Amino acid sequence: MPFQQLSESGAIEAQLPSYMQRIEFDKLQLSSPCDDKYVEGTILVKYPPHEFGSGEKVFKMVLGEATTQQSVSNQASINTFIFGKLVNDCEHALKQGDRVVFTKFQVSTSPSACKDGRHAFQLELSEETGATVFVYAKSVKESSAASNVNSPIIQRPKIGMQDYTYVPLNQIKDGVTVNVYGVVKFFKPPYRSKGTDFCSTVTIVDPSNGRLNCVIFSGNADLLPKIYKVGDVVRFHRIKIQEFNQELQAINAAGFSALTFDGTPGAPLKPRTSSKSYKFTATDQSTVEELRRWANVNLSIHKPIIKLSEVKPAEYFDLTCQLIAKAVVDRSAVLLKVWDGTKCLHPLWQIPVDTNALEGDPASIHRLCKLTVDVLVYDNHISAANSLKVGTYLTIHNVHTKLATLSADKPSRSLDTVPEMEFHLHGGTSYGRGITVLPEDCSNVQQLKQSLESALVADQDSIGDLTLLDIFNTSRRPSAPERASATHVERCHQESATVLTAHQHIRTTSLQEVLDQTPPQKNRIRAKLVNYEPKVLHQSVKLYCPKCRSLKEIPSxxxxxxxxxxxxxxxxxxxxxxxxxxxxxxxxxxxxxxxxxxxxxxxxxxxxxxxxxxxxxxxxxxxxxxxxxxxxxxxxxxxxxxxxxxxxxxxxxxxxxxxxxxxxxxxxxxxxxxxxxxxxxxxxxxxxxxxxxxxxxxEVLGIQLLRYVFVMRFVLDDGSGSLDALLWDEAERFFGISAADVVIDNALQEKLTRIMDTLCPPRASKDDCPWLECCIKSYYVSDGSEQKTYYQIFDTVVAGAEDL
Incomplete structure (x- = not known):
């Protein structure tokens, strides 16, 4: 029920859902979810309702925070707006001086804070967010005490919901607040405005031949419309029309909300929105589908995605791709290594950067080196680039390709050398320049995935017993200086942190000897664990199919x-x-x-x-x-x-x-x-x-059951050499922990953390790390062009794991 009344005789906690927690005004934040929070206060001022141009009502009140003080004059106060159907429920029921409780509200920046001296934020409540208004009313308590003594909450009849009114773009007028539908003709991804807010600029059109420029502001970039490409369909509620440079322009008014849909005909009608609750009727569905059909026939906006294999120098284009790696080049630029499954036909400039500075899986970087391009990101886009996670899908808008000019840091190898092509995302927001992170269910990402999958020689999820290590780095041999210095290292044979379950009679072999041997071999080694992956230990648990030997991530x-x-x-x-x-x-x-x-x-x-x-x-x-x-x-x-x-x-x-x-x-x-x-x-x-x-x-349902397994990469070093070894099929025995149990048991997760902190103490130098006795086996794996050597740990367990 959107409007309910509370009994003053009972505690508020007993009359609300148990998961609800009160939040004080000074703890409100733009980016924090409020689904499990409520605010409590007293209505200090109540203003008359106002009607938007669309016919929708809104009314404003000033809420004073509830405290133990008798006077409300010194309480903090915050502007509160109620929209739509809730106005009908609350308009006559709420009075000045009433104590109220609000749930499932939204927090936005208050544009009048500097004028009225109230809270910097404002509260907004509507049926779209699933908001509920609770009120304490003595009159209700007295009139209903006899008939409903045992019920703490007295519910009012629910008033029927009615559809919103949408104004065609050719009928909008200055000074009104309206609801509109439209097709995106142009947009700029969210960017930092000159103030503290983020901003998104959108131009929409509709069958009425109307056109509207919208400038949407928010203190939280995630609350801005989630537009991924030209041709998307948007629904804006409560945008205010005003004149700017002799043209009508829309800005977001109090209570603004947005839904965005993929504009591709036939795509799922799944809205993109930050709102947890919204109204989307059969009429809305018909409107979106009609706009899709209209745009597909009448507008030249659904352009094919440009692939790297089609790119030429001196072009500007939008690149839809996957991020493989990134690195900070200097204060003015960030490097993004990306691919789209096709190979650029022109020679490419590889940006010189230290390998250790690259964030990403070295094995993937090496494996895809012939398919990736380096994009340099500048100026105001650096913050967005730094926040990107490796593996995400992106659209980099307005990428500029140009031929490299020869200089001291890019010398020509010969007079016949063809100039290499560079990729740049310049500063500013002109022509929609920016970066958009795409979700996996986006239609562009679905096309991209098909391209990526077809580009791979083998399914990257299919990993056999002898190829699992390929998901991490390949083994590495020590440099010549490391080998020379290693011959003078004397190791202290303190007690080992691991013990062998077999092969104790085999002599200990140095890692340098292991590296020099021809696989397959089995060895007993004594080394230190200087690094391991993944650092986030719950990510080490995977799903494994014993039949097709495929390895899967656990669905989020x-x-x-x-x-x-x-x-x-x-x-x-x-x-x-x-x-x-x-x-x-x-x-x-x-x-x-x-x-x-x-x-x-x-x-x-x-x-x-x-x-x-x-x-x-x-x-x-x-x-x-x-x-x-x-x-x-x-x-x-x-x-x-x-x-x-x-x-x-x-x-x-x-x-x-x-x-x-x-x-x-x-x-x-x-x-x-x-x-x-x-x-x-x-x-x-x-x-x-x-x-x-x-x-x-x-078995009865015809399901091949997946098994939970640990998959980890250990970097072992004994002073003579260093190698990467995989721990996976005997990992449960190694840790003394079930992979399936660690997923559901916090105590086992903490135990796994203690074990790894013992084997590889955080922030400790190599000298302070304990020694590990291990059995490792080596083997060859062929990738079609060459054979590689891999190592795997077996017949080894953690010493005293049951006591950790």
Whole structure:
């Protein structure tokens, strides 16, 4: 309910959801999420409602922070705006002096703070954010005490929601605040304005032949419209029209919100927005689809993506690519190494930079060196470039290609040398210059991924027993000075931090001897762990398919949440009527509607067994229509949870991008390549046998079960040489920890951290690191053109790991 009343006799904490926490005015921040926060205060001033040009209402109040003081004169105060349907609920119910509580509000910069002396930020509440207004009212308490003594919250009837009104761009007028739809004709990625805010400039058009320049400001760049390319469709709520340079221009007014859609016809209608809750009706869907069709026919804006293989000197173009590595060149420039799966036909200038200064996987940098280009980023784009994460997908707008001019630092090797081509992102924001980070579900990224995959000789996820080390650096030999100095090193044979489980009779071999041997060999070594990867230890846990020997990343919560949101959206939940009654003999079905804006229907099917008494922790349920949070809550209550879908005649599993089974808090995944998923009906015989182990369930459903494994790279050094060794198939034995358990157990995660801090103490010099006794084996791996040598740790465990 958007408007509710609270009892003054009870504590506020007891009348709100348990996860809600109060936040004081001075703790408010632009970038902090407020979904689990509430503010409490007293209405100091209430202004009359105002109606926008679109017919939507807004009213303003000044909220004084609730304190233990009797007087409100010294309390902090903040401007608060209520929009849309909430105005109808609150306009007459709220009075000056009322104590109120607000939840799911948005925080924005107050443009009047310097004038009215109030808080630098303002609060904004609307149905789009799912905001709720709670009010203490004595009159309500007195009138309802007799009839509703035991209920702390008295809810008002819900007023029906009504569609927003949108103004065609050729009908906008100066001085009004409106809602509009449009197609992006031009935009600039978010950039720092002359003040403290970020700014985004957008020009939109629509079928009315109208055109509107919009300048959107925000203290948080993430709250600006998420526009990725020309042709995207945008919906702006509450933009204020004003005249600038004899043209009408739009700026964001209080309560501004934006939705952005991929403008490609047929693309999913998934809005991009920072808002957690918004209204998107069937009418909105038709509007977006109509704008897509109109733009595709009438506008020349959907231009093909320019590939590196098509680029020529003296061009400006937008480059959609993946970031492989980056490095700070100097104070005025940052280097980005990127690729798009095609090879530039022109000779390229490789920017000289120290290898140690490059942030990125050296193996990938080396493997893709013939497909990557160096882009120099200057001036106001440096901050954005520094914040980029290696591996992300980008569009670098308005890249300039030019032929290198010969100079002292770029000498010509011969008179016949063809000048090399350079890539530059110059300073400023002219022509939309900037960098946009693209999400993986963007249509441009989907095209890019196809290009990247086709460019690779083999699937990078497919890693056999002898090639797993290729995901990290290759082994390295010591330089000549290192070899010379190593002969004079005397090692102190203190107690080792690791012990061997076999081969104690084999003599210890120096790393230099190991490096000089011809594989395959097995050796016993004594060395120090001077470095390891990954440093973020939870990233060392992967999913491994023993059948196709592929290694996968564990899907993130964001990926699973997004997948569930898409697959269980109202548009995709087309249920076959036969499924509702299908095989009800072996399960019992319960359904209810979720309490959110999406009107999801949640279905839980309780599997019947031959046992009369069955506790929840030993029960199996089939769930459909759930969110990630709901899935987590159910998995903590029930022993086995299987996400399903009923969009076909038979009840089936979802795509194997998400777990097919959650059992005893462990999330089980299947291999997409090696599985042959069967209808969930195949589980019916298990309801009689009672054998519900994960391996049995996977076999019955035709799923190739993925195994949790550790994958780590150790850099070992004994003074005579240094090499990289992989720890993976015996890692659980090495640590004495299960990879599957460490994912769900914080205590085991802390134990893993203690073990690694013991083996490789942070901030310690090499002399202070402990010695490790290890067995390592060497082997060859061929990449098609040459053979490489790799090393792997085996028959070794951490000494006293059970005590750490």
């Amino acid at each position: 919560d964001d990926h699973i949440s997004s997948f569930l949101q898409d697959v269980y959206s109202p548009d995709s939940m087309t249920v076959d009527p036969d499924t509702q009654s299908h095989d009800t003999l072996w399960y019992q079905t319960t359904t209810w509607e979720a309490e959110d804006q999406r009107r999801r229907q949640i279905t839980v099917r309780f599997v019947k067994t031959d046992k009369v008494q069955r506790t929840p922790e030993h029960s199996t349920i089939l769930v459909e229509g759930v969110s990630l949070n709901e899935l987590c809550r159910l998995s903590k209550r029930f022993g086995r949870v299987i996400p399903t879908t009923s969009r076909t005649k038979y009840l089936t599993l979802n795509d194997l991008s998400i777990p097919f089974l959650i059992q005893d808090r462990k999330w089980h995944y299947g291999c997409k390549h090696c599985s042959d998923p069967q209808p969930v009906n195949a589980l019916q015989p298990l309801s009689l046998t009672g054998s519900w182990e994960s391996s049995v369930i996977a």
